Amino acid sequence: EPEVTQTPSHQVTQMGQEVILRCVPISNHLYFYWYRQILGQKVEFLVSFYNNEISEKSEIFDDQFSVERPDGSNFTLKIRSTKLEDSAMYFCASSEWVDYNEQFFGPGTRLTVL
Amino acid sequence: SQQGEEDPQALSIQEGENATMNCSYKTSINNLQWYRQNSGRGLVHLILIRSNEREKHSGRLRVTLDTSKKSSSLLITASRAADTASYFCATGANSKLTFGKGITLSVRP
Secondary structure (H helix, E strand, C coil): CCCCCECCCEEEECCCCEEEEEEEECCCCCCEEEEEEEECCCEEEEEEEEECCEECCCCCCCCCEECCCCCCEEEEECCCCCCCHHHHECCCCCCCCCCCCCCCCCCCEEEEEE | CCCCCEEEEEEEEEECCCCEEEEEEECCCCEEEEEEEEECCCCCEEEECCCCEEEEEECCEEEEEEECCCEEEECCCCCCCCCEEEEEEEECCCCCCEEEEEEEEEEEE
């Protein structure tokens, strides 16, 4: 069964450093998403991406964040200058379409900012 | 405004019993999805119900949606110890899902 994959599973970085989280969405899916979950809190939407453009983004997704689909398979989230409060589990998701389509999530990348 | 608020926050049942979890939301939605998350792991999609549907079944899962009351319920029948996890409802509108805080379900063997 096809699934969303994410690398790395755990990333430790120093405050102020740049990190890139990688995702490989399900191959025939057209919409891609990033969410995050701070320990003990809700899963929060960050951004959705379709046709090489951001479709929607949340207030969390400020200028420190960017997304890219550098090739036909990968979808990346870059945090330019990490802060302590960026420590969270980051989930990538994809869906075949929007509205009435299930979003399938990857296993997550646990980001720890020291 | 908050969306997808589940109740109860925690539920403990005996294996074989049914588990009912509820979710309420505030704004208009296109769909509502239920997910399961085992401790420290990813989100597993369970079931999606569209805003024009009232009930849906998948195996031991039954989901209802009442758009007039802005509420949904997830019923897991004949629960198993392996059902122990956190369960989240997520409301879909446009391209994003808005999650609740989740319900911790413990199924005692």
